[in-house]
Every structure is written in C-alpha cells, then in structure tokens.
Amino acid sequence: MILIASLVVGLLFACGVRLVLERELVRVACGTVLITNSSVLLILAGSFPERGEAVNVQQGWPVTDPVLQSLALTAIVIGFAVSALLLTLVHRTQRAHGSLRTDRLVEAEVKRVHDTERGGP
Amino acid sequence: MRSFVPPLSRMLLWPSLIIALSFWLKGGGEVGGGFPAGALAGLAVLLQYVVTGREQTRRYVVVRYAAPLAGVGLLLVVGTAFLPVLAGYTPVSLFPRPGQPELGAGAFHLHTALVFEGGLMLIVFGLVVTVIDRFALSTAHGGDEGP
Amino acid sequence: MPLWGPLLLPWVMACVLAFMDGRRAWVAWLGIASLAATLVCTALLLPQAWSAHPPEFVTGDWPVGVGIRMRADPLSIVYALVSTAVLLGTLVYEHVAGGITSRSFPSLVVFLGAGLTGVFFTSDAFNFYVFFELAMTAAFALASYGEKARNLRAAFTFVVVNLMGSTLFLTAVVMLYLTTGTLDMQSIVAWGQAGAPYALDVPGTLLLCAFGVKLGFFPFHFWAPAVYRDAGPTVAALLAGALANIGSYGLLRFGADVMPHVLERARPLLEILGASSILYGSVLALSRRDTREVLAYASITQAGLIIAALGLGGREGLSAAVALALAGSVDKTALFLAQDRGGERARRAYSVAAFSTAGVPPTAGFWSKAWLLRAALERGHSWLAGLVVLASILSLLALFRAYQREQWLREGAALHRGTGAVVFALSLALVATGLWPEPLLRAGRDAIAGLGVLP
Numbered sequence: 001m002i003l004i005a006s007l008v009v010g011l012l013f014a015c016g017v018r019l020v021l022e023r024e025l026v027r028v029a030c031g032t033v034l035i036t037n038s039s040v041l042l043i044l045a046g047s048f049p050e051r052g053e054a055v056n057v058q059q060g061w062p063v064t065d066p067v068l069q070s071l072a073l074t075a076i077v078i079g080f081a082v083s084a085l086l087l088t089l090v091h092r093t094q095r096a097h098g099s100l101r102t103d104r105l106v107e108a109e110v111k112r113v114h115d116t117e118r119g120g121p
Numbered sequence: 122m123r124s125f126v127p128p129l130s131r132m133l134l135w136p137s138l139i140i141a142l143s144f145w146l147k148g149g150g151e152v153g154g155g156f157p158a159g160a161l162a163g164l165a166v167l168l169q170y171v172v173t174g175r176e177q178t179r180r181y182v183v184v185r186y187a188a189p190l191a192g193v194g195l196l197l198v199v200g201t202a203f204l205p206v207l208a209g210y211t212p213v214s215l216f217p218r219p220g221q222p223e224l225g226a227g228a229f230h231l232h233t234a235l236v237f238e239g240g241l242m243l244i245v246f247g248l249v250v251t252v253i254d255r256f257a258l259s260t261a262h263g264g265d266e267g268p
Numbered sequence: 269m270p271l272w273g274p275l276l277l278p279w280v281m282a283c284v285l286a287f288m289d290g291r292r293a294w295v296a297w298l299g300i301a302s303l304a305a306t307l308v309c310t311a312l313l314l315p316q317a318w319s320a321h322p323p324e325f326v327t328g329d330w331p332v333g334v335g336i337r338m339r340a341d342p343l344s345i346v347y348a349l350v351s352t353a354v355l356l357g358t359l360v361y362e363h364v365a366g367g368i369t370s371r372s373f374p375s376l377v378v379f380l381g382a383g384l385t386g387v388f389f390t391s392d393a394f395n396f397y398v399f400f401e402l403a404m405t406a407a408f409a410l411a412s413y414g415e416k417a418r419n420l421r422a423a424f425t426f427v428v429v430n431l432m433g434s435t436l437f438l439t440a441v442v443m444l445y446l447t448t449g450t451l452d453m454q455s456i457v458a459w460g461q462a463g464a465p466y467a468l469d470v471p472g473t474l475l476l477c478a479f480g481v482k483l484g485f486f487p488f489h490f491w492a493p494a495v496y497r498d499a500g501p502t503v504a505a506l507l508a509g510a511l512a513n514i515g516s517y518g519l520l521r522f523g524a525d526v527m528p529h530v531l532e533r534a535r536p537l538l539e540i541l542g543a544s545s546i547l548y549g550s551v552l553a554l555s556r557r558d559t560r561e562v563l564a565y566a567s568i569t570q571a572g573l574i575i576a577a578l579g580l581g582g583r584e585g586l587s588a589a590v591a592l593a594l595a596g597s598v599d600k601t602a603l604f605l606a607q608d609r610g611g612e613r614a615r616r617a618y619s620v621a622a623f624s625t626a627g628v629p630p631t632a633g634f635w636s637k638a639w640l641l642r643a644a645l646e647r648g649h650s651w652l653a654g655l656v657v658l659a660s661i662l663s664l665l666a667l668f669r670a671y672q673r674e675q676w677l678r679e680g681a682a683l684h685r686g687t688g689a690v691v692f693a694l695s696l697a698l699v700a701t702g703l704w705p706e707p708l709l710r711a712g713r714d715a716i717a718g719l720g721v722l723p
C-alpha cells in the first residue's frame with residue numbers, strides 16, 4: 001500500500017514538474033495544482049499504515065491519526081484558494097497580453113528591456 | 122429535441138444546497154464539515170453557470186452577493202476565534218466548555234465550532250462563485266471582441 | 269498587553285477593510301492606523317518578552333499538543349516589530365505618493381501584516397505553515413498590483429516559484445510530524461535532545477530549500493531579479509523588505525531553535541551557499557543597468573550574508589544573522605522606495621540606504637557587518653571575512669553606478685513632500701541605529717539567547 005502511495009505521489013509530482021516546464025500558462029497552472037495535490041496525498045499516505053476511521057471510532061476498531069487528516073484538509077483548503085488565485089492571474093495575463101504562451105511574454109519582456117536600454121531610462 | 126440537462130440542473134440546485142447545509146451541520150461528529158459544504162454548494166452554482174449562463178444564474182440573490190458572503194464568513198471565523206477573549210477566555214475557546222451540557226439531539230450538537238465551520242463554508246462558497254463569475258463575465262465579453 | 273492583541277488587531281481590521289473601497293483616502297488612513305496600532309501593541313509586549321517567562325497561550329485552553337501554542341520570545345518580537353514597521357512605511361508611502369489605485373490594496377497589506385505577526389508568534393510547525401500561506405496569499409494578490417502587463421508577468425513568476433517553496437515546506441512539516449509525533453516546536457526540541465541525531469536531516473534539508481526560495485539566496489534566487497524589476501516599486505519594497513523576513517526567521521527558528529543538531533551539521537554547506545551567493549549577487553549587481561535589478565542582486569548578496577552568518581554558527585554568528593536580517597529589511601525597503609520618485613530627501617535616503625547596504629559607518633548596516641566579520645575572524649575563517657569586505661566594496665560601486673544613471677539625479681526631479689518624508693524617516697532610522705547601535709546589538713544578542721538549546 002505504502003509503495004503504491006509513494007509511486008503515485010512521485011508520478012503526480014513528476015507530471016506536475018513536467019507541466020510547469022511547458023510553454024503555456026494554463027499548463028503551468030495545472031502543474032502547480034498537481035504538485036500541491038501530490039503533497040496532500042503524501043500527507044494522507046502518512047496515515048495509511050494504520051488504516052481505520054478518524055472520527056466516530058467504535059470500540060475495538062482500528063483508529064487512524066486524525067491530525068494527519070486535518071492537516072490534509074487544511075492543505076487542501078489553502079491549495080484550493082491559491083489555485084483559484086493563480087487561475088485568475090492566468091486569466092488576467094491572457095487579457096493583458098492576448099496570449100497564453102510564455103515565449104510571447106518573453107518576447108514582450110526582451111522588447112521592453114531593449115527599449116529602455118536604447119531610449120534611456 | 123429538447124435537452125434534458127437544463128431542467129435537470131435546475132432541479133439539482135436546491136437539493137445540492139440542502140445537502141451542503143447538512144454537511145455543514147454534521148461536521149464535527151460525522152463525515153462532513155465546512156469545506157466540503159462550501160465546495161459542494163460552489164459546484165452546484167458552477168453547474169448553473171455552465172448550463173444556463175451568467176444572466177440566468179445571477180437571478181439568485183446568493184450568487185449576486187457571493188463576495189460579501191465570503192467577507193461575512195471571514196468575520197465569523199475571526200469572531201469565533203477571538204470573541205471568547207472579550208469574556209476572559211483564551212482565543213479559539215470552544216463553547217460550551219468541555220464538561221458543560223450540550224444542546225442538540227442525535228448527531229447534531231450546537232457549539233461554536235459550528236459557527237466556525239459555517240464561516241469556512243461561506244468563505245469557500247464565496248470564493249468559488251466569485252472566481253467563476255469573473256471567468257463567466259470575461260468569456261461573455263471576450264466572445265464579442267474575438268481573438 | 270496580552271499576546272492576542274497584535275494577532276487579533278490586524279485580522280479584524282483586514283476583514284473590515286476588505287468590505288471598503290481602498291481607493292478612498294480615509295480607508296487608506298484606517299489601514300495605516302490599524303498597522304500603527306499593531307506596531308504599538310507589539311511594542312507593548314517588549315518588556316514581557318524580555319522577562320524570564322515570555323508571554324504565551326494555548327488556544328482554547330487545550331493541553332499542549334492538542335491546542336496550538338502561541339509564544340512571543342525576543343526573536344519573534346524584534347522580527348514582528350521590524351516587519352510591521354516596514355509594512356506601515358510602505359503603505360503610507362503608497363498612499364501619499366499619488367493614491368492607491370486598487371480597491372483591495374490596504375486590506376491586503378494589513379492581511380500580510382496579520383500573516384507575518386502570526387508566523388512570528390506561533391510556536392507550532394503547522395500553524396506556521398498556515399500563517400505563512402496567509403501571508404503568501406496576500407503577497408500573491410499584491411504582486412499583481414498595478415495591473416500593467418509587466419506587473420502581471422512578475423506576479424505569475426512569483427506565484428509559481430513560491431508555490432513550489434510552500435509545497436516543500438508543507439512536506440517538511442509533515443515529515444517532522446511523522447518522525448517526531450508532534451507539531452509543537454518545543455516538543456520537537458525535546459524529541460531532538462532525546463536522540464536519533466540523523467532522523468531530522470531530510471526535513472531539515474527541505475526546510476532549507478523552502479526558506480531559501482523565500483529569502484532568495486544563490487541556488488534559489490532565480491525568481492528575485494525578474495519579480496523585483498517588474499513588480500511595482502512599493503510591491504517590491506513589501507516583498508523584499510517584509511516578506512523575505514519569513515525566510516530568515518524560518519531558518520533561525522527551525523534551524524537554531526528547533527533542530528540545532530541539523531544546523532550544526534549543515535554549517536559547511538551554509539557557508540559555501542552564503543559565500544557563493546555573496547559573490548554571485550555582488551558581481552551581477554555590477555553588470556546590470558536597470559536600477560531595480562541592481563537592487564535585486566544586492567538583496568541576493570544580503571541573503572548570502574545572512575546564510576553565511578548562520579553557517580558560522582555559535583552565538584556570535586546567529587546574533588549577526590539577526591542583526592543583518594533586521595538592518596537589511598529596512599535597507600531594502602528604503603532603497604526600493606527611494607529609487608521610485610525624485611526629490612532631495614529621496615536622494616539622500618538612497619545614499620544612506622546604499623551606505624548601509626554596503627556597510628559604511630555610521631549606519632545600521634555597518635554594525636551588523638562588523639559583527640559578521642568578528643564572528644568570521646573568531647572562527648578563523650578569514651577567507652569569508654575577506655569575501656564580505658570585497659562584496660561590500662562591489663555593492664557600493666554597483667549601487668552608486670545605479671545612482672549616477674538615475675534620471676532623477678540628472679534632471680533634479682520635483683521634490684515630493686510626503687514620499688520624501690517616508691524614505692527620510694527610514695534612512696533616519698538607519699543612521700540613528702548606526703550612531704547608537706546598542707538596541708540593534710542587544711536585540712540580536714537577546715533574541716539568540718532566548719532560543720532554546722545551542723550546541
């Protein structure tokens with residue numbers, strides 16, 4: 001079980017990193033969401049060895065660590081808020097630039113630097 | 122042929138909101154809590170946006186005032202955390218205190234953690250709906266301008 | 269003053285401000301007043317924090333381990349004071365410089381203040397993460413302030429890179445919990461003393477990476493120049509002056525207080541990272557033409573100095589790290605704000621802050637650097653001392669080359685009263701500390717003495 005969990009965490013993280021390195025902003029945003037979720041899964045995987053209920057445990061049944069579950073929930077809430085913020089940012093960037101590709105943004109960047117260096121500050 | 126999706130989605134709105142409320146009230150003792158409640162309510166509103174469009178969805182008062190609702194939720198969360206201070210307790214004290222008799226029946230108990238969860242639900246709901254609304258607004262505008 | 273005062277005040281005020289239109293003058297003044305009140309509340313905690321029993325409470329009166337412990341020792345207090353003061357100065361500057369252009373700006377700055385005081389006062393690893401994310405979220409929203417295309421680009425870079433840092437930090441906190449079975453920092457200290465010396469190495473390394481991203485030293489600095497250049501000047505001042513403090517505070521708190529054995533083993537690594545970051549920052553600062561980029565690289569040098577001081581270790585080194593972080597925070601704010609607008613006072617403030625960054629007496633930067641030099645020489649690491657002196661000279665050159673190129677010097681831009689006053693106050697604080705360094709030195713020494721165990 002723990003092997004599968006760690007493989008999935010690794011896979012999610014790898015996919016996330018791969019997506020962050022893409023050229024399109026939406027994919028970069030999706031990559032960060034995947035990476036956040038891989039860490040949430042890592043938290044949950046910490047409580048896998050002692051599987052059981054976290055709340056309303058009956059006598060004699062296995063108990064799992066409720067702290068890890070609440071940590072995971074908090075991490076989900078925070079990750080959720082930040083992803084919403086990131087998506088809004090992607091959206092505003094798209095409206096400001098008319099493009100979602102990072103190479104276009106880099107072109108705009110280089111042009112600006114070029115202008116300032118030629119035309120004085 | 123009329124699609125069955127729009128009437129179905131309209132029928133789904135109120136039940137989902139009620140289930141969200143029950144998630145909120147069950148939280149603490151059972152599976153549930155403020156965050157799933159807010160996320161579920163937000164998803165229900167998202168379905169309305171996708172199916173009927175922004176104008177139709179904004180007829181609901183809850184949707185129009187989503188952003189202030191998030192603010193109210195934040196005030197509720199901060200209030201439950203810090204109002205006990207005024208009565209001389211440490212911050213984030215739970216009322217009724219452990220050992221005091223609880224109000225409520227069955228799985229439902231009345232305590233201040235419920236208010237906290239309610240605040241969390243409002244924050245999540247407000248945030249989701251505000252973000253969706255912003256996207257919906259710009260896609261409506263973006264369609265006119267065209268790429 | 270009870271400890272919950274400075275925690276409660278910015279929270280409530282930020283929530284209230286969120287309902288109001290921040291572009292109105294009185295709302296901005298309300299935000300300024302709430303930050304000032306937070307500053308006063310924190311300052312009132314000073315005598316208690318310096319007593320034998322620092323103020324602390326456990327939320328909800330639960331036993332320790334169930335409830336979250338909040339605690340204000342001297343290290344927390346000095347960081348909270350300086351960060352809140354920097355936020356206050358920046359908000360005043362933005363308001364008098366020509367008005368706030370965004371509805372939510374004052375509320376977000378106060379939220380950032382709430383997050384920062386929370387981070388500094390918490391004594392629970394996961395609560396640290398929560399407040400840290402609150403501050404980061406406010407900073408993410410602030411980074412795009414200005415709404416120009418370049419601001420948005422800066423914000424995007426900042427958010428993506430720092431999200432990685434946050435993920436690393438979260439992973440480290442969870443590993444700490446899984447290894448030690450507790451999240452309360454003092455219980456982790458007790459666990460660490462009991463044995464298993466190598467158990468905390470992996471979370472320690474992850475924490476170093478996470479705070480490295482926040483602080484922006486050498487291998488983790490790549491976001492800093494792009495963000496500081498393209499974000500607005502006030503936002504850059506907020507990020508470099510206040511938010512970067514989380515990085516140095518986190519390294520001090522988790523390194524020197526919670527996991528001293530890990531810090532002890534990491535010392536050679538920290539020294540190498542610090543030295544390369546000092547060298548890299550000061551050489552690249554010389555090669556840049558854009559003033560903001562020069563300042564960004566100067567801040568990388570500054571981060572390198574803090575890391576090198578941590579690497580030197582011992583009471584002297586750690587105290588030097590605290591002093592460097594505090595002086596550097598005010599320096600960077602003054603530099604970023606002063607290079608934005610013209611005026612006689614801004615010009616003077618820029619020179620003073622540049623002198624302080626380079627470590628020329630009589631400024632606060634001189635004393636913190638002198639302390640670092642002493643620590644380096646006491647350890648017998650004269651190569652590091654030489655590097656610090658070299659970096660000082662290079663920073664001075666770079667900063668004054670930027671000064672010469674700046675338009676406002678050549679054309680003598682119009683004097684702006686309000687903004688001039690803010691940067692003037694910041695530079696005055698730097699000079700005053702330089703002339704009477706006792707408070708800074710005492711803050712550094714006592715902050716370190718307040719930490720739990722030292723090898």
